Amino acid sequence: MLFAQNLTKKYGEYTALNALDLTVQQGEIFALLGQNGAGKTTTINLFLGFTEPTNGTVKINGISVVENLLEAKKHVAYIPETVMLYANLSGLENLQFFSSIAGFQYSEKELQDLLLKAGLQEKAQTQHLGGYSKGMRQKVGIAIALAKNAKALLLDEPTSGLDPKASNEFSEILRELAKNGTAILMATHDIFRAREVANRIGIMKEGNLVSIIEPKDVSANELEALYLQTV
Numbered sequence: 001m002l003f004a005q006n007l008t009k010k011y012g013e014y015t016a017l018n019a020l021d022l023t024v025q026q027g028e029i030f031a032l033l034g035q036n037g038a039g040k041t042t043t044i045n046l047f048l049g050f051t052e053p054t055n056g057t058v059k060i061n062g063i064s065v066v067e068n069l070l071e072a073k074k075h076v077a078y079i080p081e082t083v084m085l086y087a088n089l090s091g092l093e094n095l096q097f098f099s100s101i102a103g104f105q106y107s108e109k110e111l112q113d114l115l116l117k118a119g120l121q122e123k124a125q126t127q128h129l130g131g132y133s134k135g136m137r138q139k140v141g142i143a144i145a146l147a148k149n150a151k152a153l154l155l156d157e158p159t160s161g162l163d164p165k166a167s168n169e170f171s172e173i174l175r176e177l178a179k180n181g182t183a184i185l186m187a188t189h190d191i192f193r194a195r196e197v198a199n200r201i202g203i204m205k206e207g208n209l210v211s212i213i214e215p216k217d218v219s220a221n222e223l224e225a226l227y228l229q230t231v
């Protein structure tokens with residue numbers, strides 16, 4: 001579903017990502033951990049076609065991101081650290097706007113249901129974004145991703161700045177999406193959440209994916225120790 005082979009990105013002499021081989025299957029949640037500058041965002045940006053690889057292959061749902069970006073993008077949704085939305089529109093209006101840009105026409109009831117599924121209660125849906133917390137904005141971001149009905153979901157530090165309850169709800173939604181077959185790749189600094197939600201965890205260092213861990217095999221403390229040894 002998400003496929004990278006020998007994926008490399010250089011900025012001049014500097015290698016931001018070095019020969020990444022990675023497959024994230026349908027229904028799998030893969031978390032990328034690593035220090036600042038390890039190459040996590042570069043990986044996500046290459047999948048999104050925000051930047052071109054220097055070398056290697058990057059595919060979404062079997063479609064080359066480099067050769068057929070528009071087609072590949074139809075199969076992927078993206079939630080950044082801060083979801084960009086219109087402050088003077090409500091959550092519902094934002095969802096309607098962004099889903100229509102993506103080519104989907106939903107009834108008001110369908111939009112409300114998508115927001116509910118993303119965890120945004122009915123009362124909040126018609127409030128202007130100005131009064132939303134970060135967690136509420138992320139939920140609108142999730143609803144936009146749900147509206148796209150994408151087979152793959154890319155997330156870049158989606159829970160940074162969320163309180164533990166909002167973060168926990170976020171993990172629940174990711175699990176639900178994975179259960180329904182979405183392939184999820186998430187860059188994060190949150191070791192605890194990564195262990196809780198991911199099927200596999202990759203640790204990156206200086207552009208290299210240096211180890212892959214199955215969380216079921218390790219405790220939170222062991223994972224932290226492994227992380228600290230690696231980076």
Ligand SMILES: Nc1ncnc2c1ncn2[C@@H]1O[C@H](COP(=O)(O)OP(=O)(O)OP(=O)(O)O)[C@@H](O)[C@H]1O
Pocket residue numbers: 011015016034035036037038039040041042043187
């Ligand atoms: N446009 C660019 N030009 C030059 N160097 C870049 C560019 N974008 C990223 N880099 C470099 O590539 C390296 C990897 O950056 P990347 O953003 O992928 O790291 P990261 O693991 O996501 O870090 P963080 O946890 O801080 O988000 C960094 O050293 C960064 O400075």
